[in-house]
Amino acid sequence: MSVFESIVTVNKSVNEVYAFLADMNNHRQLMPDNITDWVSTADIASFNIENVTKLTLQISHRITGREIIITPAEKPPFDMELKWELTPLEDKSQAKFTITADLNMLMKMLASGPLQKLAHEETQNLAELFK
Structure with missing residues (x-):
């Protein structure tokens, strides 16, 4: 498994940040510019990563005020x-x-950079939203 992480300090309480992240509709604001065709509900988001693939993600686990797993x-x-x-x-x-991903060697070479960039971009966008 490959692991890509990013940590940021957000100028809001945990409860406010959790409330934002617990709704998949809000995640569009965290995504990079190469995301298109975004469709979401509170629990599921479907989108295209330009010239890469289409993904449908869902919130599968919530621990109020602490953790969200997608x-x-x-x-x-x-x-x-x-x-x-x-x-x-x-x-x-x-x-x-x-982001934890099960990547074979070829996929690891191709996807590691973009996945680390995605992790960093999402946390930076979150911090920026709550300035």
């Missing part, structure tokens, strides 16, 4: 899990975003 709702090109972990920091919070 998994594929349909068979993806490789098995993956996306996890948001929240930690309170006085009047702020820490958000850790982890």
Whole structure:
């Protein structure tokens, strides 16, 4: 398994950040520009990664105020899990975003850079939204 992580401090309470992340409709605001055809509900999002693939992701597990796990709702090109972990920091919070992907050697060479970039971009966009 390959793991891609990014951690950021957010200028909002854990409860506010959790409420935002617990709704898949909000995740479009965290995505990079190469995401198209976004369709979502509170639990599921479907979108295209330009010139790469189409994905449908769902929130499969929530621990209120602490953790959100997102998994594929349909068979993806490789098995993956996306996890948001929240930690309170006085009047702020820490958000850790982890992408775990089961990549063969070829996919690892092709996808490692974009997946790490995605993890970093999502956390940076989250911090920016809550400035």
